[in-house]
Amino acid sequence: MLLFITELMVPLFAGLALFLFGMKIIEWALYQWTGHLLKRLLGRLTSTPLRGLLVGTGTTALLQSSSAVTVVTIGFVNAGLLTFPQTLGIILGTNIGSCLTTELIGLRLSGNMITTLLVASILWLITWLPNSIQETRILNVIGSIRGLALALAGFSCVLLGLEVMQSIIPYLQEHGLLAWFINQSQQSLLWGIIAGAALTAIIHSSAASIAITMGLAALNIIPIELGIAIILGCNIGTCMTPLMASIGGNRFGYYVAWSHVLLNVGGAILFYPFIAPLSSLAIHLSTEPAIQLAHFQTIFNVLSSLIALPLCYLPALRRIQAS
Numbered sequence: 001m002l003l004f005i006t007e008l009m010v011p012l013f014a015g016l017a018l019f020l021f022g023m024k025i026i027e028w029a030l031y032q033w034t035g036h037l038l039k040r041l042l043g044r045l046t047s048t049p050l051r052g053l054l055v056g057t058g059t060t061a062l063l064q065s066s067s068a069v070t071v072v073t074i075g076f077v078n079a080g081l082l083t084f085p086q087t088l089g090i091i092l093g094t095n096i097g098s099c100l101t102t103e104l105i106g107l108r109l110s111g112n113m114i115t116t117l118l119v120a121s122i123l124w125l126i127t128w129l130p131n132s133i134q135e136t137r138i139l140n141v142i143g144s145i146r147g148l149a150l151a152l153a154g155f156s157c158v159l160l161g162l163e164v165m166q167s168i169i170p171y172l173q174e175h176g177l178l179a180w181f182i183n184q185s186q187q188s189l190l191w192g193i194i195a196g197a198a199l200t201a202i203i204h205s206s207a208a209s210i211a212i213t214m215g216l217a218a219l220n221i222i223p224i225e226l227g228i229a230i231i232l233g234c235n236i237g238t239c240m241t242p243l244m245a246s247i248g249g250n251r252f253g254y255y256v257a258w259s260h261v262l263l264n265v266g267g268a269i270l271f272y273p274f275i276a277p278l279s280s281l282a283i284h285l286s287t288e289p290a291i292q293l294a295h296f297q298t299i300f301n302v303l304s305s306l307i308a309l310p311l312c313y314l315p316a317l318r319r320i321q322a323s
Contacts, residue, residue, distance in 0.1 A: 007171040015164030022157025029150035049312035052089020060097025071245040078249035088312040092305035099298040106294030189229035196233025206238035217289035224279040232268040267304035
């Protein structure tokens with residue numbers, strides 16, 4: 001029991017806490033830096049689903065959180081600031097914008113992250129020193145440097161948390177848990193989808209779940225096909241956050257949340273039969289398993305959103321808000 005706590009539970013929860021803390025730091029820093037743009041963009045540039053897709057992609061890439069943009073969108077719909085048809089493109093765009101996080105993690109930028117974290121923290125602290133400066137332009141530059149330094153520190157925490165979580169792998173291997181899961185998944189990749197969906201729904205972070213999967217693949221513990229199945233499940237599990245955010249709102253807020261569910265579940269059903277050819281495509285795109293999975297996540301989200309985009313122009317959907 002002591003080994004179970006010290007070698008599995010403590011590193012797992014400590015690493016997860018550090019990972020999620022880093023994600024929240026990134027989200028907060030970038031929101032403080034660009035958050036004022038979010039309200040203007042969502043309100044003014046979503047007259048068509050294509051424009052909404054571009055806005056959703058851009059804001060999610062800036063904020064590094066598809067959940068944040070989705071939750072804000074649901075809030076705007078509940079407040080009457082956006083109509084349901086305006087949100088359709090945004091939801092499609094959030095899935096595309098979220099790929100930036102996994103692509104960055106896939107680059108394996110974990111070299112000496114502690115030093116990067118210290119440098120970013122010192123840079124952030126230095127920006128608070130010249131309090132006597134009154135020049136607006138200089139203050140804006142200082143604010144931008146402060147936000148970027150904090151975002152860099154947050155990303156360092158994300159990668160450090162991932163390394164801590166990976167330290168549980170020897171324990172899992174020693175006790176045969178990974179071997180059992182891989183054996184089950186060889187019989188049916190649905191096990192991978194279930195695992196990815198459950199883990200993401202519990203921790204409310206598809207980025208964390210996908211990062212763990214990429215780490216396992218990088219160590220050649222799981223095959224690419226299983227990694228792809230888990231990522232499909234992660235995209236399903238991430239729907240839990242908008243569903244919770246829609247509770248207590250009006251029916252249009254529920255529509256936004258369920259459109260997110262239909263997009264991700266529909267995409268997983270559509271791509272599941274093609275896991276084998278998609279894994280071959282990923283292998284051709286890169287020689288590193290983690291980057292292969294990051295590229296698959298990008299391909300999956302981009303294709304799912306582009307396939308669903310024409311449906312957003314259906315007259316029946318455009319009339320929902322008036323019904």
